[in-house]
Amino acid sequence: DQQVKQNSPSLSVQEGRISILNCDYTNSMFDYFLWYKKYPAEGPTFLISISSIKDKNEDGRFTVFLNKSAKHLSLHIVPSQPGDSAVYFCAAEDSGGSNYKLTFGKGTLLTVNP
Amino acid sequence: DTAVSQTPKYLVTQMGNDKSIKCEQNLGHDTMYWYKQDSKKFLKIMFSYNNKELIINETVPNRFSPKSPDKAHLNLHINSLELGDSAVYFCASSQSGGGSYEQYFGPGTRLTVT
Numbered sequence: 306d307q308q309v310k311q312n313s314p315s316l317s318v319q320e321g322r323i324s325i326l327n328c329d330y331t332n333s334m335f336d337y338f339l340w341y342k343k344y345p346a347e348g349p350t351f352l353i354s355i356s357s358i359k360d361k362n363e364d365g366r367f368t369v370f371l372n373k374s375a376k377h378l379s380l381h382i383v384p385s386q387p388g389d390s391a392v393y394f395c396a397a398e399d400s401g402g403s404n405y406k407l408t409f410g411k412g413t414l415l416t417v418n419p
Numbered sequence: 420d421t422a423v424s425q426t427p428k429y430l431v432t433q434m435g436n437d438k439s440i441k442c443e444q445n446l447g448h449d450t451m452y453w454y455k456q457d458s459k460k461f462l463k464i465m466f467s468y469n470n471k472e473l474i475i476n477e478t479v480p481n482r483f484s485p486k487s488p489d490k491a492h493l494n495l496h497i498n499s500l501e502l503g504d505s506a507v508y509f510c511a512s513s514q515s516g517g518g519s520y521e522q523y524f525g526p527g528t529r530l531t532v533t
Contacts, residue, residue: 339521348423348509348524349462394462406475407522409462 308332309397311410319418324382326413328395331376335397339407340369340380343392352393353380385417422446423525425510431531432500440495440528442510450474451493452511452522453485462509468493469515497530505532 310329318324328338336357341349355362355369355378362369368381382389395410423444432438444451452475453465466485467475473485482498497504510525 341524346526348511348526350524351521354521392460406464406467408464411460412462 306331307411308335309395309408309410311393311395311413313413314411315414315416317416317418318385320387321384324380324385324389324415324417326380326382326393326395326415328378328380328410329376330378330397332397332399332408333376334399334401335408337398337400338369338371338378339396339398340367341394341396341409342389343394343412349394382415385415387417387419390415390417423510423512423523425508425525425528427528428526429529429531431533433533434500434502436500437496437498438500438530439497440508440510440530442493442495442525444491444510444512444523444525446512446514446523448512448514448523449490450513450515450520451487451490452513453493453495454509454511454524456507456509456527458506466493466495500530500532502532505530 308331339354340352342352343349353364353367355371371378392412392414394412396407426441450469452467456462465479468487471487484496486494507527507529509527511522513522514520
């Protein structure tokens with residue numbers, strides 16, 4: 306049972322345009338959400354996070370939006386750059402639990418074309 | 420200066436063998452994790468240790484045994500390897516448990532069982 310879903314396996318955008326990556330979750334106990342970026346043959350690297358008490362968090366070109374009622378979050382990258390081409394994983398946590406467990410989505414491959 | 424390192428990076432072995440993957444972090448973190456990324460690309464938590472104490476033990480076969488000799492190391496030993504164990508295994512660490520402290524991942528170990 307996938308508790309974190311990234312329904313788009315891939316996304317292709319032009320350099321300079323906006324990239325929007327989507328993530329849905331089913332577990333209402335999740336209250337902390339993270340985005341990780343992964344290049345081939347490397348481990349995932351943390352990108353940005355958001356707590357459920359917020360609906361938006363911004364860091365430079367990256368903004369994460371959270372819609373709790375819809376159990377949906379999205380990552381916006383503006384403007385997109387070729388170096389952003391990677392797999393993006395959405396992850397979620399029930400921080401009230403004591404087991405420090407992150408649940409990951411399957412990832413979305415973003416390709417930014419020059 | 421590598422934050423989370425894993426050895427080996429690639430491991431090819433035959434069914435029935437026993438193998439170990441080593442992980443070390445130099446970040447001073449309290450919590451370490453092992454994840455498995457299978458052919459379907461899902462990144463799933465296997466184990467988590469906090470200050471050398473087992474915190475998470477997902478439904479992983481008993482053939483998998485983590486060992487944490489100290490806070491900076493979390494090794495993964497696999498007995499009687501099976502074809503289905505072929506995957507990429509990622510080690511990670513965080514300052515404390517939970518996603519509210521971002522997890523730093525190693526580069527991964529690609530295990531191929533023939």
